[in-house]
Amino acid sequence: MAKNNDRFVNSIADINDDFTKWYTDVCIKSELCDYGPVKGTIIFRPYGYAIWERIQAEADKRFRAHGVSNAYFPMLIPQAFLMREAEHVEGFAPEVATVTHVGDTELGEKLVLRPTSETIIGNMYSKWIDSYRDLPLKLNQWANVVRWEKTTRPFLRTSEFLWQEGHTAFATPEEANADALEMLGVYKEIANDVLALPVLTGQKSEKEKFAGAVATYGMEAMMKDGKSLQSGTTHYLGDNFAKAFDVKFLDKDGTHKYAYQASWGISTRLIGAIIMAHGDERGLCLPPVVAPIQAVIVPIGAAKNAEVGEKAAEIEAVLDKAGVRVKLDDRDQSPGFKFNHWELRGVPVRIELGARDIAAGAVTVCRRDTGEKSAVPIDSVADGVSKLLIEIAANMFEKARAFTESHIVKVSSLGEMEKALDGGNFCDAYWCEERGCEDEIKNRFAATTRVFHEDQSDAAKHKCVCCGKKAKRRIYFARAY
Amino acid sequence: MAKNNDRFVNSIADINDDFTKWYTDVCIKSELCDYGPVKGTIIFRPYGYAIWERIQAEADKRFRAHGVSNAYFPMLIPQAFLMREAEHVEGFAPEVATVTHVGDTELGEKLVLRPTSETIIGNMYSKWIDSYRDLPLKLNQWANVVRWEKTTRPFLRTSEFLWQEGHTAFATPEEANADALEMLGVYKEIANDVLALPVLTGQKSEKEKFAGAVATYGMEAMMKDGKSLQSGTTHYLGDNFAKAFDVKFLDKDGTHKYAYQASWGISTRLIGAIIMAHGDERGLCLPPVVAPIQAVIVPIGAAKNAEVGEKAAEIEAVLDKAGVRVKLDDRDQSPGFKFNHWELRGVPVRIELGARDIAAGAVTVCRRDTGEKSAVPIDSVADGVSKLLIEIAANMFEKARAFTESHIVKVSSLGEMEKALDGGNFCDAYWCEERGCEDEIKNRFAATTRVFHEDQSDAAKHKCVCCGKKAKRRIYFARAY
Numbered sequence: 030m031a032k033n034n035d036r037f038v039n040s041i042a043d044i045n046d047d048f049t050k051w052y053t054d055v056c057i058k059s060e061l062c063d064y065g066p067v068k069g070t071i072i073f074r075p076y077g078y079a080i081w082e083r084i085q086a087e088a089d090k091r092f093r094a095h096g097v098s099n100a101y102f103p104m105l106i107p108q109a110f111l112m113r114e115a116e117h118v119e120g121f122a123p124e125v126a127t128v129t130h131v132g133d134t135e136l137g138e139k140l141v142l143r144p145t146s147e148t149i150i151g152n153m154y155s156k157w158i159d160s161y162r163d164l165p166l167k168l169n170q171w172a173n174v175v176r177w178e179k180t181t182r183p184f185l186r187t188s189e190f191l192w193q194e195g196h197t198a199f200a201t202p203e204e205a206n207a208d209a210l211e212m213l214g215v216y217k218e219i220a221n222d223v224l225a226l227p228v229l230t231g232q233k234s235e236k237e238k239f240a241g242a243v244a245t246y247g248m249e250a251m252m253k254d255g256k257s258l259q260s261g262t263t264h265y266l267g268d269n270f271a272k273a274f275d276v277k278f279l280d281k282d283g284t285h286k287y288a289y290q291a292s293w294g295i296s297t298r299l300i301g302a303i304i305m306a307h308g309d310e311r312g313l314c315l316p317p318v319v320a321p322i323q324a325v326i327v328p329i330g331a332a333k334n335a336e337v338g339e340k341a342a343e344i345e346a347v348l349d350k351a352g353v354r355v356k357l358d359d360r361d362q363s364p365g366f367k368f369n370h371w372e373l374r375g376v377p378v379r380i381e382l383g384a385r386d387i388a389a390g391a392v393t394v395c396r397r398d399t400g401e402k403s404a405v406p407i408d409s410v411a412d413g414v415s416k417l418l419i420e421i422a423a424n425m426f427e428k429a430r431a432f433t434e435s436h437i438v439k440v441s442s443l444g445e446m447e448k449a450l451d452g453g454n455f456c457d458a459y460w461c462e463e464r465g466c467e468d469e470i471k472n473r474f475a476a477t478t479r480v481f482h483e484d485q486s487d488a489a490k491h492k493c494v495c496c497g498k499k500a501k502r503r504i505y506f507a508r509a510y
Numbered sequence: 511m512a513k514n515n516d517r518f519v520n521s522i523a524d525i526n527d528d529f530t531k532w533y534t535d536v537c538i539k540s541e542l543c544d545y546g547p548v549k550g551t552i553i554f555r556p557y558g559y560a561i562w563e564r565i566q567a568e569a570d571k572r573f574r575a576h577g578v579s580n581a582y583f584p585m586l587i588p589q590a591f592l593m594r595e596a597e598h599v600e601g602f603a604p605e606v607a608t609v610t611h612v613g614d615t616e617l618g619e620k621l622v623l624r625p626t627s628e629t630i631i632g633n634m635y636s637k638w639i640d641s642y643r644d645l646p647l648k649l650n651q652w653a654n655v656v657r658w659e660k661t662t663r664p665f666l667r668t669s670e671f672l673w674q675e676g677h678t679a680f681a682t683p684e685e686a687n688a689d690a691l692e693m694l695g696v697y698k699e700i701a702n703d704v705l706a707l708p709v710l711t712g713q714k715s716e717k718e719k720f721a722g723a724v725a726t727y728g729m730e731a732m733m734k735d736g737k738s739l740q741s742g743t744t745h746y747l748g749d750n751f752a753k754a755f756d757v758k759f760l761d762k763d764g765t766h767k768y769a770y771q772a773s774w775g776i777s778t779r780l781i782g783a784i785i786m787a788h789g790d791e792r793g794l795c796l797p798p799v800v801a802p803i804q805a806v807i808v809p810i811g812a813a814k815n816a817e818v819g820e821k822a823a824e825i826e827a828v829l830d831k832a833g834v835r836v837k838l839d840d841r842d843q844s845p846g847f848k849f850n851h852w853e854l855r856g857v858p859v860r861i862e863l864g865a866r867d868i869a870a871g872a873v874t875v876c877r878r879d880t881g882e883k884s885a886v887p888i889d890s891v892a893d894g895v896s897k898l899l900i901e902i903a904a905n906m907f908e909k910a911r912a913f914t915e916s917h918i919v920k921v922s923s924l925g926e927m928e929k930a931l932d933g934g935n936f937c938d939a940y941w942c943e944e945r946g947c948e949d950e951i952k953n954r955f956a957a958t959t960r961v962f963h964e965d966q967s968d969a970a971k972h973k974c975v976c977c978g979k980k981a982k983r984r985i986y987f988a989r990a991y
Contacts, residue, residue, distance in 0.1 A: 065584040066591070066633055067621060075579035075649065082580065098556035099563065103546040103670055104654055105607075110547070123613040126586075128623070131658040132604040140548060142609070142623075152547055168556065173585055173654065177612040189584055 041373070044310050048254040055304055056183040059313050059374045069181035069188035073297070076374065077184075079321035080300055081191060085171060087223045087318065088193065088295065091215050097167040097195060102149050104173070108139040110148040113273040117147065120240020124177045126188075142175040147241060147266070147292055150196045151274030158288055160279045161200050165208075169195040184301035185258070185510050192296035198276065198288040202267060205289035206244070209263040212293040213246045216261040224299060225316040225425035226250050226306055227433050228260060229455075229505060231480030236467055239292075243267035249479045249505065251433040252305035255453025257479050257507040260302050263293035301510070306429050307398075313375025314397055316425055317418040323354040324414050325371045329364050329383030341382050344392065344410055351411035353418070372397060377421050378414055380405075398425050437505070440494060443473070446506065450474050455507040457482065459491035459500035466495035470506060479505040522854070525791050529735040536785055537664040540794050540855045550662035550669035554778070557855065558665075560802035561781055562672060566652060568704045568799065569674065569776065572696050578648040578676060583630050585654070589620040591629035594754040598628065601721020605658045607669075623656040628722060628747070628773055631677045632755030639769055641760045642681050646689075650676040665782035666739070666991050673777035679757065679769040683748060686770035687725070690744040693774040694727045697742040705780060706797040706906035707731050707787055708914050709741060710936075710986060712961030717948055720773075724748035730960045730986070732914040733786035736934025738960050738988040741783050744774035782991070787910050788879075794856025795878055797906055798899040804835040805895050806852045810845050810864030822863050825873065825891055832892035834899070853878060858902050859895055861886075879906050918986070921975060924954070927987065931955050936988040938963065940972035940981035947976035951987060960986040 041058055042050035056062050061077030064070070073081060089099070105128065111118045121144045128140045143149065150168070158166060171193050178186050195212060199205040213230050220226040228248040238245035242264035249257045268287040270276070276288045307314040317323055326345055331337040341357055348355040356376075358367050364381070371379060381393040391404040394414065398421050405413035438449035440456045449456050456476070460466060471477055482503035491500040522539055523531035537543050542558030545551075554562060570580070586609065592599045602625045609621040624630065631649070639647060652674050659667050676693060680686040694711055701707040709729040719726035723745035730738045749768040751757070757769045788795040798804050807826055812818040822838055829836040837857075839848050845862070852860060862874040872885040875895065879902050886894035919930040921937045930937050937957070941947060952958055963984035972981040 063634065063637070066588055066630065067584060067586045070584035070586060072584065072634055073582035075581050078581050079579075081582075098560075100556050100559050101554035101562075101672065103548060103551035103553065105548045105551060105656070105670060107547055125613060126609045126621075127611040128607045129610045130608040132606060140607075149547065153544065153553055156544070175586070189586060191582065 041312060044253070044308065051308075052305060053183060055308055055312050055373075061300065061304075061313075062183050064183075067188065069178065071183050071187050073191070076321055077300060080303070080315070080319050081297055083319040083321070084219070084223065084295075084299055085193070088219055089171075091219065092169050092193075092195065095167070095211070095215060096165075097169045097197075099170065100168045101170050101172065102143075102146050102153070104143050105140040106143050106146075106149045108141050110152060111141060113148065114241045114269055116269075117241035121145070121176075126175050126177055143172070144174055144176045145292075145294070146170070146172070146194055146196065147270050148274070151270040151276055151290075154196075154198055154276045154288070154290075155274045158198060158276055158278050161281055164278060164288065165197060165199045165204065167195070167197045167208075169193055182301075182510075184297055184304070187297075190297050192294050195291075195293045197291045198271075199290070200278065200280065200286070200288065202289045205267070205291045206265040209244070209246055209265040209291040209293065212263045212291070213248065213261075216248050216263070216293070216295060219295070220248060220250065220260060221426060223316065223318045224303055225318075225422050225429065226260070226302055227426060227430040229433075229480055231483060233262070233480060234462070234467060234478040234504070236464060237478055239264045241266065241269055243269065247480050249507070249509075250302050250306055251429075251436060251455060251507075252302070252510070253308070253432070254305070255436055255450075255455070255508070257455065257505075257509040258298070258302050258305065259479075259509065260299060261293075261295040264291060266290040266292060307425055308375070312373035314425070315375035315377060317377045317422045320375065320377050321354065322356045322371075322374075322376050323418055324348060324356075324378040324380055325367075325376045326355065326357045326380045326382060327364055327367045327371075328357075328359060329381055329386075331359065334384050336387060337382060337384060340387050340407070344380065344382065344407065347411050348414060351415060353411065353414055378417055380410075380414070396421055398428070441492070443470070443495060446470070446476070446494060447474055450476050450506075450508055455479070455505050456494075458494040458504060458506055459488055460502060460504050461493035461496055461498050462501040463493075463496065466493055469495055474508075476506045476508050479507050479509065522793060525734070525789065532789075533782075533786060534664060536789055536793050536854075542781065542785075542794075543664050545664075548669065550659065550667075552664050552668050554672070557802055558781060561784070561796070561800050562778055564800040564802070565700070565704065565776075565780055566674070569700055570652075572700065573650050573674075573676065576648070576692070576696060577646075578650045578678075580651065581649045582651050582653065583624075583627050583634070585624050586621040587624050587627075587630045589622050591633060592622060594629065595722045595750055597750075598722035602626070602657075607656050607658055624653070625655055625657045626773075626775070627651070627653070627675055627677065628751050629755070632751040632757055632771075635677075635679055635757045635769070635771075636755045639679060639757055639759050642762055645759060645769065646678060646680045646685065648676070648678045648689075650674055663782075663991075665778055665785070668778075671778050673775050675775045676773060678772045679752075680771070681759065681761065681767070681769065683770045686748070686772045687746040690725070690727055690746040690772040690774065693744045693772070694729065694742075697729050697744070697774070697776060700776070701729060701731065701741060702907060704797070704799045705784055706799075706903050706910065707741070707783055708907060708911040710914075710961055712964060714743070714961055715943070715948060715959040715985070717945060718959055720745045722747065722750055724750065728961050730988070730990075731783050731787055732910075732917060732936060732988075733783070733991070734789070734913070735786070736917055736931075736936070736989070738936065738986075738990040739779070739783050739786065740960075740990065741780060742774075742776040745772060747771040747773060788906055789856070793854035795906070796856035796858060798858045798903045801856065801858050802835065803837045803852075803855075803857050804899055805829060805837075805859040805861055806848075806857045807836065807838045807861045807863060808845055808848045808852075809838075809840060810862055810867075812840065813842075815865050817868060818863060818865060821868050821888070825861065825863065825888065828892050829895060832896060834892065834895055859898055861891075861895070877902055879909070922973070924951070924976060927951070927957070927975060928955055931957050931987075931989055936960070936986050937975075939975040939985060939987055940969060941983060941985050942974035942977055942979050943982040944974075944977065947974055950976055955989075957987045957989050960988050960990065
């Protein structure tokens with residue numbers, strides 16, 4: 030399947046010269062995805078889909094540990110449902126795809142393809158929840174959603190994408206808000222431990238919050254061009270959807286009350302985050318936990334020496350048995366061709382094996398993250414490679430963390446902000462929380478508020494970066510995907 | 511979440527009296543699913559979805575062993591794609607849902623929600639396949655599909671359903687046809703070993719084949735009312751879609767040739783098969799391999815004796831560690847209430863534990879499939895329950911196999927056929943293969959051809975069950991879902 034791409038293996042754009050083209054080159058040439066026939070759609074090719082499957086497995090087990098069960102709700106939602114929550118419909122209506130016909134027959138009611146499922150789930154929760162005994166209710170679904178966006182890019186913004194959406198209901202506002210915050214913590218753990226991705230987490234501004242939420246919390250990851258990628262959000266919905274869909278329960282005190290809800294989601298966007306946070310001039314660099322292939326074995330001179338091929342197969346079997354996702358590349362191609370092929374695809378570890386290595390009793394192991402080579406004794410190859418994979422994950426996280434930290438600039442004026450943004454940085458600033466200032470910064474610098482800063486202790490002592498009036502909160506501004 | 515259902519736990523319809531109502535009662539009251547707001551849609555509730563997740567996991571590992579990779583293709587397909595294969599469009603057009611608008615804007619081209627993905631995958635295969643080196647190409651996707659059917663029933667026929675669709679391409683017709691047959695074998699193994707479901711497998715008639723296929727192979731399972739449920743199909747597509755989408759490759763001989771394709775799918779329909787093949791007057795009876803809960807522990811008299819609760823928790827931990835999916839039901843309800851609750855939900859093993867059991871050093875274990883009780887020493891409870899689960903699976907398969915075998919009747923006239931069908935049997939008959947006879951039997955008895963018989967050795971010696979002319983092949987007729 031790799032036929033065309035290898036000929037042009039070195040033809041990905043220069044990451045420093047044209048980051049945008051570099052990104053799409055990496056997506057397509059590493060065979061993560063391809064463009065679909067309908068505008069804004071992509072095909073998740075096996076290499077890209079395998080990354081998503083690993084993210085799913087890692088997330089799913091954490092959700093279960095959190096008391097969440099999986100379910101599946103219909104994709105088709107009556108258009109009228111969307112109308113019931115005023116902010117929600119305003120936020121989503123323009124990008125919602127509508128089904129009007131089946132065959133030649135017009136439907137009695139218009140149906141929309143879910144852009145998110147709060148409404149249909151609210152409708153069912155009103156049926157399933159009767160008493161405080163039915164709470165909390167914590168469901169999640171892995172599903173496709175459709176949001177018709179004008180500008181699309183692979184993984185980052187596509188007409189259809191894959192995600193999970195958790196929907197929880199509680200007896201009190203405190204529990205629902207706590208759930209949104211706890212799930213933000215789960216997302217951060219997934220970002221750090223699974224994707225080797227440092228993130229900033231916190232509440233979003235009123236302008237940036239989810240349509241229909243009381244509060245939205247987000248995690249933001251810094252890409253190598255200094256832009257932010259919103260990588261997951263959790264929402265405290267209050268009783269907004271409960272009121273719209275009549276989700277009430279009989280409480281212990283004998284009165285009927287509205288339930289309080291939260292919802293939270295991560296999507297195939299995370300694949301974009303991996304690409305842009307870890308990739309380099311040679312292409313993808315995959316975090317070991319999600320890499321479909323963790324180690325590739327490249328035999329050197331196997332055509333002239335049967336022992337090389339035999340030993341390579343032996344090592345493949347040993348690594349496979351040890352739980353390493355390993356591939357032996359025994360194609361009839363030059364080692365250099367194979368090196369490029371697997372570097373572009375971001376395989377964390379390359380194992381080179383020739384007659385000299387066999388004689389020395391050690392393979393040459395090359396790390397994708399640093400390019401460093403070392404010798405690993407064949408007798409302990411499984412142990413050596415397993416440890417190296419852990420080291421690579423830790424190093425990738427640390428590298429991205431240091432990069433992020435060094436690209437956050439404290440700014441106290443619009444001039445400083447512009448300079449910082451143009452230099453590929455996030456801005457750490459104080460803000461009056463007025464929409465006017467947020468809009469002005471967006472209009473002038475194409476930067477938006479991302480999340481409020483963890484540390485709000487001295488916010489009241491400062492002035493707004495934009496209008497100079499008394500600041501209310503400390504927040505990150507950044508250009509964002 | 512179980513609030514309403516338990517009050518009416520014994521109110522499922524009599525399986526012998528009203529099988530149809532019994533089926534929907536079981537679906538809804540065991541909380542496998544609920545009806546969605548849009549006609550013909552269902553919600554897969556956690557208990558039902560967990561069964562599907564187990565089927566997915568078991569099928570997925572078998573597909574991988576077969577050299578298949580997972581991918582994901584867009585749900586939205588240009589309507590024009592459907593038109594390219596004449597039989598395909600004729601078969602699917604009337605039940606295809608069409609997207610015409612996004613927000614208030616009419617789309618430039620009409621899009622359909624995939625009823626199946628041969629067309630969009632053909633479109634991509636034409637891009638990805640260039641040379642014989644790109645073959646075979648074996649992809650699978652787990653996805654939702656939409657087919658608007660007039661009459662719908664939970665799991666069996668819903669407007670949207672979940673399935674997997676495998677799409678393979680080969681250099682020769684022989685390989686593609688062999689793939690369709692091999693995957694039929696994989697499906698049979700899943701039916702037998704995962705669902706404890708005996709099936710009849712074989713080719714389908716021209717009338718019953720997939721729209722666009724050269725040949726369709728199916729597996730049919732007998733439900734307890736004597737009707738057949740088509741439980742999986744595989745298709746040899748020849749070069750029909752390759753011609754429609756220009757899927758060509760440069761062969762070793764230097765000439766360009768069309769690829770030959772196969773496709774194959776199983777769906778959430780299998781949950782319906784489990785219900786109707788194994789269920790009984792008390793409700794669901796789940797095969798242990800897919801049961802979300804394999805063993806439920808019901809403490810007896812725990813309120814009066816703290817040791818009972820402690821021992822129950824201990825046994826739960828032991829079983830959990832041994833890999834048994836176990837649940838301790840420590841709700842404040844009577845044992846009888848709990849027995850009904852879990853019997854309705856088809857949990858394979860119930861473990862009763864009271865002070866007397868603890869004194870005797872053994873728990874009382876009750877099998878859902880036979881109702882038999884036995885004592886299992888507490889010291890070896892994990893081993894005892896694990897072995898019992900294997901025994902239950904084997905017994906459920908054997909019971910269903912014997913039932914199926916005893917409900918297949920050889921018939922040589924339409925009179926015999928009518929009597930056999932009315933008695934809840936499949937008919938094993940000889941047929942001239944003329945469409946006229948197939949139609950007549952359908953019109954008169956509401957029975958259809960299911961699959962050709964394995965043994966065709968003496969077919970030519972017989973006469974058609976309908977017209978009495980020379981028979982061509984031996985085939986099963988049955989009423990079907």
